[in-house]
Amino acid sequence: MRGNGFEPKIVAFLCRWCAGAGADLAGTSRLSYPPNAVPIRVNCSGRVEPAWVVEAFRSGADGVLIGGCHPGDCHYVVGNYKTRRRIYLLQKVLAEVGVEPERVRLEWVSATEGARFARVMREFVEELRALGPLAMNQEEKALPPQGGVHA
Amino acid sequence: MAAPNPGPKGPRVGVFVCYCGKNIAGTVDVKKVAEAAAGLPGVVYATTHEYMCSDPGQELVKRAIREQRLTGVVVAACSPSMHEVTFRRAAQEAGLNPYLLEIANVREQCSWVHEGPAATDKAVRIVRAMVEKVKGNHPLTPVEIGHSRTCLVIGGGIAGIQAALDVADAGFDVILVERSPTIGGRMAQLSETFPTLDCSQCILTPKMVDASRHPKIRILAYSEVEEVTGFLGNYRVRIRRKPAYVIADKCNLCGECAKVCPVRVPNEFDQGLSERAAIYIPFPQAVPSSYTLDAKNCLGLVPLTCGECAKVCEAKAIDYDMQEEIVEEEVGAIIVATGYDLYPKEAMAEYGHGTVPDVIDGLEFERLLSASGPTKGQVRRPSDGKVPREVVFIQCSGSRDPELHKPYCSKICCMYTAKHALLYRHNVHDGKAYVFYIDIRAGGKDYEEFVNRAMEDDRILYLRGKVAKVFREEDKVMVWGVDTLTGKRIEIRADLVVLAQAMVPAEGTWDLARKLRIACGSEGFLKEAHPKLRPLEALSAGIFMAGAAQGPKDIPEAVAQASGAAAKAVGILSADKLVHSPEVAEVDEDLCSGCKLCAPQCPYGAITVDEVAHVNEILCESCGTCVAACPSGAMSLRNCQDEQVVRMVQAALAEG
Ligand SMILES: Cc1cc2nc3c(=O)[nH]c(=O)nc-3n(C[C@H](O)[C@H](O)[C@H](O)COP(=O)(O)OP(=O)(O)OC[C@H]3O[C@@H](n4cnc5c(N)ncnc54)[C@H](O)[C@@H]3O)c2cc1C
Numbered sequence: 001m002r003g004n005g006f007e008p009k010i011v012a013f014l015c016r017w018c019a020g021a022g023a024d025l026a027g028t029s030r031l032s033y034p035p036n037a038v039p040i041r042v043n044c045s046g047r048v049e050p051a052w053v054v055e056a057f058r059s060g061a062d063g064v065l066i067g068g069c070h071p072g073d074c075h076y077v078v079g080n081y082k083t084r085r086r087i088y089l090l091q092k093v094l095a096e097v098g099v100e101p102e103r104v105r106l107e108w109v110s111a112t113e114g115a116r117f118a119r120v121m122r123e124f125v126e127e128l129r130a131l132g133p134l135a136m137n138q139e140e141k142a143l144p145p146q147g148g149v150h151a
Numbered sequence: 152m153a154a155p156n157p158g159p160k161g162p163r164v165g166v167f168v169c170y171c172g173k174n175i176a177g178t179v180d181v182k183k184v185a186e187a188a189a190g191l192p193g194v195v196y197a198t199t200h201e202y203m204c205s206d207p208g209q210e211l212v213k214r215a216i217r218e219q220r221l222t223g224v225v226v227a228a229c230s231p232s233m234h235e236v237t238f239r240r241a242a243q244e245a246g247l248n249p250y251l252l253e254i255a256n257v258r259e260q261c262s263w264v265h266e267g268p269a270a271t272d273k274a275v276r277i278v279r280a281m282v283e284k285v286k287g288n289h290p291l292t293p294v295e296i297g298h299s300r301t302c303l304v305i306g307g308g309i310a311g312i313q314a315a316l317d318v319a320d321a322g323f324d325v326i327l328v329e330r331s332p333t334i335g336g337r338m339a340q341l342s343e344t345f346p347t348l349d350c351s352q353c354i355l356t357p358k359m360v361d362a363s364r365h366p367k368i369r370i371l372a373y374s375e376v377e378e379v380t381g382f383l384g385n386y387r388v389r390i391r392r393k394p395a396y397v398i399a400d401k402c403n404l405c406g407e408c409a410k411v412c413p414v415r416v417p418n419e420f421d422q423g424l425s426e427r428a429a430i431y432i433p434f435p436q437a438v439p440s441s442y443t444l445d446a447k448n449c450l451g452l453v454p455l456t457c458g459e460c461a462k463v464c465e466a467k468a469i470d471y472d473m474q475e476e477i478v479e480e481e482v483g484a485i486i487v488a489t490g491y492d493l494y495p496k497e498a499m500a501e502y503g504h505g506t507v508p509d510v511i512d513g514l515e516f517e518r519l520l521s522a523s524g525p526t527k528g529q530v531r532r533p534s535d536g537k538v539p540r541e542v543v544f545i546q547c548s549g550s551r552d553p554e555l556h557k558p559y560c561s562k563i564c565c566m567y568t569a570k571h572a573l574l575y576r577h578n579v580h581d582g583k584a585y586v587f588y589i590d591i592r593a594g595g596k597d598y599e600e601f602v603n604r605a606m607e608d609d610r611i612l613y614l615r616g617k618v619a620k621v622f623r624e625e626d627k628v629m630v631w632g633v634d635t636l637t638g639k640r641i642e643i644r645a646d647l648v649v650l651a652q653a654m655v656p657a658e659g660t661w662d663l664a665r666k667l668r669i670a671c672g673s674e675g676f677l678k679e680a681h682p683k684l685r686p687l688e689a690l691s692a693g694i695f696m697a698g699a700a701q702g703p704k705d706i707p708e709a710v711a712q713a714s715g716a717a718a719k720a721v722g723i724l725s726a727d728k729l730v731h732s733p734e735v736a737e738v739d740e741d742l743c744s745g746c747k748l749c750a751p752q753c754p755y756g757a758i759t760v761d762e763v764a765h766v767n768e769i770l771c772e773s774c775g776t777c778v779a780a781c782p783s784g785a786m787s788l789r790n791c792q793d794e795q796v797v798r799m800v801q802a803a804l805a806e807g
Contacts, residue, residue: 024259
């Protein structure tokens with residue numbers, strides 16, 4: 001399908017009200033997108049701990065997506081603003097240790113934006129394919145080369 | 152943290168993978184998922200079923216819970232928004248705490264969007280992660296809460312009125328907030344209503360009076376919702392009552408004030424086709440039955456600048472010192488029925504709307520047809536008051552035009568245009584009407600028959616096609632178009648053009664939705680929790696919607712929705728008790744340093760801090776933002792703890 005190319009592994013933290021509902025809508029509308037991300041549902045993107053993102057990279061992820069509600073639309077009023085601030089800081093710290101900040105992607109997807117969710121997934125996978133595997137994972141673990149999610 | 156499921160044998164998780172007919176099994180190798188699950192640590196039982204949500208499927212889950220003495224269950228099936236409740240109830244019936252059951256979404260977020268072996272691989276990962284979560288879940292008991300028995304209805308159009316009446320008739324108090332000086336909404340402006348052609352005001356005003364006389368309904372007109380806090384059953388609302396400067400109880404509607412008022416501004420009720428004074432009543436049957444002084448246009452609220460109205464008011468009803476008032480109420484449920492506006496004139500420049508005076512919209516035409524309107528029901532055109540002999544109606548003006556305007560169908564325009572053409576013909580016997588349409592959508596009871604009546608009239612010509620241009624030529628309005636059935640160019644020298652403008656959400660809908668923390672769709676109409684199965688509910692529990700605020704709608708539909716929303720609200724108001732999710736934030740007092748970083752993170756004011764932090768379980772809405780902010784790990788979200796998520800992440804990424 002995609003040949004033997006590198007398939008990035010992704011963890012997607014999706015809030016249940018917007019991004020998660022948008023992902024459900026992408027499903028209901030049968031909008032296909034690459035299967036690289038494993039979704040983990042949280043109530044609010046504001047619950048996402050920077051430590052989880054770090055853990056994902058340590059466990060072999062090549063990218064982490066955090067999906068929340070559009071600014072001003074957060075089900076919990078302002079949770080997404082807090083996320084934005086935390087993730088921004090996290091990206092800076094990660095850059096220090098050699099993890100490209102683009103590997104952490106924060107996206108606002110509303111419950112009505114199934115198409116947008118599918119597009120975000122496609123784009124993110126493309127970008128990570130271009131970036132290649134996370135160097136940290138390559139060194140620390142004797143992974144089969146570019147096993148990806150199809151291992 | 153103590154082991155979540157203590158006992159000599161550790162966790163005993165059961166995994167139930169659903170085929171969902173072909174919906175999941177068509178793409179995902181369901182058997183393989185179950186096999187993979189069976190090999191996971193802590194999983195003692197894994198199986199599949201054709202339809203897990205069916206009675207036999209649920210029975211399978213229940214039996215396994217009992218026979219296998221399960222301490223946790225993962226159901227790999229559709230989105231948790233579909234059947235989490237179903238399966239948690241089943242778990243409870245089998246004696247397992249419902250919070251020990253979780254849904255792994257392998258349909259919406261897997262089988263429906265992927266294909267091939269990768270879909271199965273992803274499903275396995277999703278299930279693996281969920282097994283880890285369930286192993287860390289604790290049994291919980293829902294929190295019981297008291298609740299208000301009052302309902303707030305926002306918007307006093309026909310939908311809001313109907314909802315208010317139904318809730319009140321069921322025995323509950325209603326606060327009906329309307330931002331204009333009277334309830335009634337758009338229906339009050341209409342002349343006659345399709346498909347029966349009964350007089351709109353004649354059927355509306357009795358309902359308005361019923362609402363105003365109902366002992367359980369309190370109408371707050373000329374008021375707006377400022378702020379909404381709280382949650383299901385316990386919403387706290389702040390309502391701003393704009394000063395009307397007229398004491399409603401004293402006003403006897405003599406109308407002397409309006410006669411002496413020197414101000415003249417466009418009258419909104421007549422869509423600007425007439426003028427009103429700064430002190431006015433929108434229409435004689437307005438409810439509340441009182442004049443209103445519009446401070447924006449008044450020369451000055453001090454007797455020194457003008458004061459004419461107060462001088463002539465024998466009832467002494469005018470009070471220039473009236474102040475804005477804030478009303479605070481606790482309500483258990485909220486129904487939003489804020490209705491619609493028409494797509495603005497300026498947006499339809501190609502049809503000369505807004506620049507050619509004899510190009511008007513449907514609501515303006517309603518006013519020209521209405522016996523209470525500016526022309527007393529005689530159709531006369533705005534520019535010179537002449538009776539128009541040739542009228543062109545243009546349907547889909549701004550609708551179904553994704554490139555330039557609105558992509559959607561406004562649904563009711565085919566019907567009201569047919570009505571307009573018929574009423575015009577009743578009115579002007581020798582007049583001729585042309586109707587441009589893309590196609591006719593008359594899918595309602597007796598609707599097709601109604602449109603046929605118009606089509607069969609030999610002085611109403613239906614032209615299938617699009618109008619390219621509308622412009623003024625001398626005292627005529629030129630309409631250029633194409634008849635797409637014959638391919639012929641059409642040019643009509645009309646006296647009046649009526650545009651069936653797209654319906655759009657009422658101004659301010661978006662702001663209000665934000666205050667309520669509910670969603671709007673891309674076109675700004677209120678978004679329902681599920682387009683098919685929960686069409687009246689917002690995603691936030693306890694908030695419902697009715698009428699054109701949710702999408703273009705005619706009166707019968709708006710009324711039906713309103714009664715439905717009322718029934719939903721009554722379901723909450725009449726409940727013995729409401730329960731609140733126990734999956735809330737909690738503080739480990741031994742770890743908490745009292746640093747106070749958490750409290751300002753909470754949008755609900757659920758956290759107070761003295762020596763240590765405390766969470767109010769009822770106010771907490773479980774977002775977990777405070778948890779992510781806590782530097783000492785003292786704050787946690789029940790059943791979404793750090794260790795759990797970390798294990799989920801590891802399981803999601805693990806190989807093999
Ligand atoms: C030209 C035309 C002709 C029509 N003819 C017919 C017909 O013949 N038959 C038929 O069945 N239907 C007809 N309709 C449709 C009909 O007007 C609507 O179906 C009906 O008015 C919808 O009622 P509603 O209560 O949902 O909204 P509305 O009538 O729009 O009422 C909404 C109310 O909410 C208030 N409001 C808005 N925002 C706020 C806020 N933020 N706070 C407080 N209050 C607020 C408004 O002031 C208004 O009073 C016609 C429509 C048009 C445009």
